[in-house]
Amino acid sequence: MNRVEGERGVCRLGLPEIASLNVSKVTESVTITFLGCCFRCIYCNAYRLSQYPCVGWFYKGFLDLEQLVSEISNLIDSNLANKVKVSSVSFTGGEPIIHWPFVEQLIKTFKKDGMKIGLATNGFSSERTWHRVLEECDWINFEVKAFDDEVHKVITGAPVEPILRNLSQLITRARNKIRVVRTVVIPGINDGQIGKIASYIADLDETVPYKIIAFRPNFILYFHPGPSSRLMGKLAKVARSKGLKDVSCSSWYPFRAPKSVTRREMREYVSEEAKLAAKYLILAGCKNHPRECGTCRLVNHCPAMLWEPWDLQSKVK
Ligand code: SF4
Ligand code: SF4
Structure with a gap:
C-alpha cells in the first residue's frame, strides 16, 4: 500500500505524524510518540492519539526527518535529559511499527550517536518487518491483548496469529531485548486469557518478565469496571502456576488512599x-x-x- 500516494489502510494514516516528544524518567529515554495504530482496541487509554485522525484532536503532525532529528537532539541535550541520564531513544504510540521505514531512518541517526533504541509495540507486523524490528531495537515492551483469536479480534479488530508468531520469535531469537511482555486485564473480557498467554510464554522461556496491568475505564469501555486487587492477585498466581518465574501486577482498581497516611x-x-x-x-x-x-x-x-x-x-x- 502506498500511503504517500494517498492509499489508506486500517490505520488511516498517510505520512508518519508525531503526537509528542518527551523525556521519560522510567525508560531513561527521549520518547517519540507517533499518531495512529493498526488496532482499534476497545479499552485504549490513548485513543485520542491511536485513533487519529478520526478523533478530532490535532497534534504536532508531520515533521520531516531533518527537523525531527533536530528536535529530538535538542531534547537529548536538555538539562532534564541529563538529569534522568537519558541513554536511549524510544518509540511508542499509537503503534510505531506502522511507520517503520521512517522509524528506521531515525534509528540509524541516533544509533550513530551511541543511543540505545527502545520500542513499545502491539507486535502486529509482517514477518519481514518484525525481523528488522528485532535487528534494530535494543529493548522491546510487547503487549499481548488475548490468546484466543475470537477474543483478540473483538478487543482489537485484528487477528492474533501474527502477534503470537512475533512474540515467539522475540522470545526465541532476541530474549535479551525483552524489557517486559504485558497484558492489560479487562475483567470478564480477557481475564480468562491470562493463563493461556502465560503458558504460551512459559513454554518458550519461563524467565520472560510478564506484567499484568489493570485496565482503567476508557474509550469504548468507558463504563466497564476495572479489576480488583483480589482478581489481579489471583491472575498473577495463575500466571506463576503456568511456570513463569517473573510475574508482576499493577494499577488495580479501585485504589484506596490508605489509612496509614497519618502524617x-x-x-x-x-x-x-x-x-x-x-x-x-x-x-x-x-x-x-x-x-x-x-x-x-x-x-x-x-x-x-x-x-x-x-x-x-x-x-x-
Ligand atoms: S494497540 Fe495500544 S495504542 Fe493501539 S489501539 Fe490498542 S491499546 Fe491503543
Ligand atoms: S502546594 Fe503541593 S501541589 Fe501545589 S505546588 Fe506546592 S507542593 Fe505542588
Missing part, C-alpha cells in the same frame, strides 16, 4: 473530604499544607507532579 500535615485539614484528597497529595509528594499552589515555594518544581501515576500504588503497602 503531621493531616492536622492542617478539618473535613473528611479534604483529608481524603490530602492523602493522595501527600503520597504524591505535595509538601505544602494546607495546600495552596499559588503561594507555594515549590510551585516551579512541584514534587507532586508524578512521573507516572501508578507510582502512588508502589508507595502503599
